[in-house]
């Protein structure tokens with residue numbers, strides 16, 4: 385019966401790649417490479433265990449402020465992973481979606497993202513939501529613009545705007561996040577899925593993301609299963 389208590393939607397802030405590498409006397413980019421390997425392992429583990437929705441914070445809108453070398457390493461990692469390393473998603477019927485603004489992502493990254501979305505859009509398995517050039521406040525601003533246009537064009541009545549309609553107009557129409565994991569011990573949300581985490585449980589393991597392996601993930605899920613969620617109601 386363990387599966388009943390698994391979170392429906394897990395969101396991971398993959399923090400600490402840079403520190404992981406620096407502590408080993410390596411460049412920060414080495415940490416991102418290791419982080420990518422960890423992500424691949426975690427995805428397989430999560431979907432094997434029957435997790436239905438997995439969101440990950442791959443690149444924030446603010447990450448463009450990092451050095452040119454770090455940004456281009458990350459962009460090349462995305463291309464490499466979306467082109468070949470994430471191939472297992474097709475076999476496992478995973479539907480891959482992206483959240484974030486397209487501009488100013490490089491054309492090559494956009495084209496591999498589009499291909500992966502196109503190739504998996506008919507899949508009826510778990511959903512893997514990759515937040516790339518993503519910001520939670522930007523998402524709320526973009527949603528507001530989109531709904532406003534619909535109201536101005538007479539396509540929806542202003543009184544129809546409620547929490548569910550807003551959810552339908554975010555970058556992806558996904559169920560609320562149940563469990564947020566942020567590795568590396570930092571206790572911040574950093575503009576991640578602000579609307580979707582309203583009633584989420586939070587977990588902050590001290591390990592850096594490259595060390596957040598399947599065993600760590602299993603511990604995190606066990607911790608979630610112990611939480612008593614109340615959604616603003618009374619204690620069960």
Ligand code: FPP
Nearest residue numbers: 398399400401402403416419420442462465
């Ligand atoms: C935060 O750690 C991590 C990132 C900004 C990048 C996350 C990207 C990956 C794990 C690469 C793979 C992703 C895909 C989708 C293939 P940080 O660099 O801010 O760490 P620090 O706080 O120690 O500096």
